[in-house]
Amino acid sequence: MSTHLPFSQACENNKGPILDRLRxxxxxxxxxxxxxxxxxxxxxxxxxxxxxxxxxxxxxxRAAHLAVARLEQALLPNLLPMLELDVATTPWPVQTAHWVFSANTAHIMAWEEVEKMFQGIGTCLPAGGAFCLYGPFRHQGEFTSESNRVFDQSLKDNASHMGIRDIEALSELAEAAGLALRDDHLMPANNELLVFVRGG
Ligand SMILES: C[S@@+](CC[C@H](N)C(=O)[O-])C[C@H]1O[C@@H](n2cnc3c(N)ncnc32)[C@H](O)[C@@H]1O
Structure with missing residues (x-):
């Protein structure tokens, strides 16, 4: 059955290390x-x-249908039905959440969408809530590996609005939304897990 479901080898590889952090x-x-x-x-x-x-x-x-069959087959009582959410469109269908998680999205979204994502999360999270953002990032404009530099170029060749984001620029968006970068966990394959926490 599961062989027919949309599948990402990268997710299969990174879900264990990410879970170790999320715990x-x-x-x-x-x-x-x-x-x-x-x-x-x-x-x-x-x-x-x-x-x-x-x-x-x-x-x-445009992508929400991809996960539906897998999530329904999982039969997990704490796994809620899929919702459509475009970060650039308000209002969001979820208005409050204690935690937010997103993987490999910031380099796919246009920068304006990344801005909207942080703005939306800022209104969702209570004080002490956290946003975990996983993926490849740059530090002060520098790539952390040659493979990330090549990946960034391939993204831009594919669509000019995509690209690996600077942690400093993301932190500025976070601060404008009432969040602060608390941790930056190094992860396998030159990825990182950024943890933004809402103050107040
Ligand atoms: C590279 S995939 C990552 C999927 C999954 N999180 C993973 O790690 O494999 C990028 C995801 O970002 C989503 N995305 C792109 N633009 C978006 C937007 N404006 N609002 C919400 N999601 C968006 C895409 O639909 C896609 O599911």
Whole structure:
């Protein structure tokens, strides 16, 4: 059955290392808003491993169908039905969440969409809530590996609005939305897990 479901080998490889981190971050019960769920492999894996959380998968309307069959087959009571969420369109279908998770989205979205994502998250999260953003990032304009530089070029060749984002620029967006970068975890394959926390 599962061989016919949309599948990402990268998700299969990174879901274990990401879960190891999320266990120590998403410690309190609450709803996790996932932005850009993709195939649903992360949602299924994390909801199964973290039963104290209600996992809310979402994706842009053009992609939200991709995860539906996998999520329904998972039969997990804490895995909520897929919702359509384009970060650039308000109002969002989820208005409050204690946690937010998104993987490999910031370099796919246009920068204006990344701005909207942070603005929206700023209105969703309560004080103490956290936003975990996974993916490849640049530091002060520098790539962390040659493979990330090549990946960035391939993104731009494909569509000029895409590209690996600077952590400093993301931190500025976060601060404008009332969040602060608390941690930057180095992850396998030259990826990172950024943890933004809402103050107040
Ligand atoms: C490279 S995929 C990552 C999917 C999955 N999170 C993963 O790690 O495999 C990028 C995701 O970002 C989503 N996305 C792009 N623009 C978006 C937007 N404006 N609002 C919400 N999601 C968006 C895409 O639909 C896609 O699911």
């Amino acid at each position: 120590d971050i998403f410690t309190e019960p609450g709803t996790v808003l996932e932005i850009g769920t993709g195939t649903g492999q992360h949602a299924e894996h994390f909801a199964a491993a973290l039963p104290h959380l209600q996992w809310q998968p979402t994706d842009h309307p």
